[in-house]
């Protein structure tokens with residue numbers, strides 16, 4: 014029998030969802046993670062998820078066809094055939110064909126001497142270098158190739174060597190080669206990598222891109238502590254000591270994460286003698302058998318992964334909470350994937366054992382599918398039955414954490430200036446910026462000169478998790494500090510410098526960089542302020558990306574937009590295509606400072622959140638005339654106050670029941686937000702809107718309800734629409750009146 018989707022996902026250290034998305038792209042859609050894959054498909058997927066494996070082959074081909082670049086190619090080939098040990102088995106850090114490569118997971122560095130976890134590859138910080146996966150090939154006989162060869166020869170004559178000593182971003186590299194950032198981004202996309210204009214590139218990718226444009230690179234290696242995330246700590250010079258494990262609790266909604274965190278805290282917190290009042294600082298410590306354990310008390314995998322995405326690897330152990338009366342649910346699965354991607358040991362807490370329907374064996378059975386096999390069944394995963402609400406099983410759970418800590422031997426040293434990560438941060442009216450830091454190595458003291466992410470300052474006051482002022486803290490301790498010039502972000506790294514002037518210089522440089530990136534973001538074009546910016550002479554072209562359901566509409570829309578005649582400004586179509594709005598479209602829009610117009614299509618995957626993050630404006634229309642009129646009005650500064658739709662939620666169709674005289678009822682699951690009875694709905698199939706209308710009925714079991722929230726099932730009948738199918742997505746929206754700026 015072939016492999017199942019989840020088995021393949023597990024092997025590759027990715028989520029089943031990622032595999033399913035890839036299968037869709039390969040035109041081999043499957044129903045769910047239990048689907049069986051044939052050999053051919055497994056092979057295809059393997060290529061997608063492990064492009065490095067195939068790189069040597071591709072480069073050999075590329076070399077055979079290339080005439081202009083021989084010494085470079087040889088060098089690259091030698092690199093490609095280097096042992097890849099550093100890239101494999103590194104806890105989900107290996108390159109995934111560039112599919113998800115914005116985080117620059119592939120770090121073939123030798124920064125593996127972090128004693129926090131012997132098994133874990135340490136990710137680089139904010140730099141998030143992207144790595145190109147597959148080199149492009151060229152047909153040497155094509156006209157383009159001949160032109161390119163001529164240009165390369167000409168450029169080579171001019172002595173095209175790019176020198177750099179720092180990390181290069183896409184825009185830095187573009188300016189060094191005198192190219193537009195778009196060109197670099199397009200080239201990266203061709204290599205299967207999606208990168209934004211400000212994204213940093215790793216050295217190998219810089220070299221690859223430079224070669225593509227006929228440049229050589231020379232990197233001077235200097236240790237620049239401005240990018241201290243990349244600066245290695247030489248732990249060999251210290252006597253390492255045991256340190257407390259840092260634990261994160263994850264699991265499905267309502268399975269009891271918060272109750273468990275509270276229960277542990279209430280029973281075990283290191284409550285001090287004089288007036289220790291526990292306060293929420295984002296993390297706390299408990300003491301068990303004279304040993305400490307640190308808990309991050311923002312439960313949930315979203316926070317966990319946001320931190321990781323910013324380079325913070327703070328969690329040593331993940332507790333996955335599963336309610337014994339409910340079993341494995343979608344977010345349980347997600348939490349497992351997140352923990353696995355971080356390569357941290359998992360302990361399963363089977364909660365709500367006090368409830369009547371509690372069935373721990375079912376939970377165990379279900380979890381075997383995800384490779385979490387209990388010890389009594391011959392596996393290695395620790396399962397602890399608990400009742401968070403009654404405080405039962407908590408001691409056993411804590412003991413198991415200590416057991417895992419003993420096996421994993423988490424170590425660090427207090428004998429160095431502190432380093433660590435931001436757990437959370439806020440602006441306090443009285444105290445100014447306040448940040449909870451997790452000291453990971455060294456000792457943090459009052460008065461220390463510190464750089465935290467893009468902010469800096471001197472540690473003015475330190476308050477611990479029981480509200481007590483302290484003067485110094487060591488490894489694995491959460492501590493709230495004041496004294497920074499601005500509010501850092503959760504997941505930012507911090508470092509203490511012994512030299513105050515140096516701290517200040519580095520801090521100021523990083524802060525300036527941050528302000529600059531903010532400025533660039535706010536300079537993004539939007540229809541609301543287009544007119545004023547045209548007037549001020551800031552904008553001459555309105556760059557537009559069009560995505561439509563069919564080629565004909567894309568062309569019609571592009572044609573009409575180009576014809577809009579407003580003095581002093583013209584519409585420039587940067588890109589037009591068919592299908593859903595993808596992350597790639599958003600990245601391109603961000604780089605080209607373009608607005609995206611979607612005609613009968615919706616954003617796919619993470620495109621919507623990415624557009625928000627990148628400040629890219631996305632306008633979705635169903636009538637060509639409206640799209641044209643909107644752009645024209647914006648150019649003339651005549652946009653009226655109008656109704657803007659707000660997407661309230663998304664549901665997935667998991668079953669369809671045909672009921673005579675009523676029609677097709679969709680059995681659905683709300684995956685995001687909520688769906689309300691009065692919402693407008695859109696039926697989306699493969700990213701294309703196939704129907705827009707209203708709800709006829711919205712039910713939970715047999716009852717009509719006003720709304721259904723994330724994580725719940727419901728029955729939906731869309732008014733006048735019976736062609737609903739399993740796997741369709743129903744998007745719910747309401748119209749809100751907004752005033753234009």
Ligand SMILES: Nc1nc2c(ncn2[C@@H]2O[C@H](COP(=O)(O)OP(=O)(O)OP(=O)(O)O)[C@@H](O)[C@H]2O)c(=O)[nH]1
Pocket residue numbers: 264265266267268269270271272273312364365366367368399400401402403
């Ligand atoms: N009977 C019983 N109920 C529990 C137990 N643990 C939690 N609950 C209840 O389950 C519900 C959800 O618990 P929470 O701790 O809020 O769950 P959560 O996982 O933090 O939920 P979200 O914050 O929504 O993700 C609450 O009503 C709790 O009182 C338990 O051990 N036994």
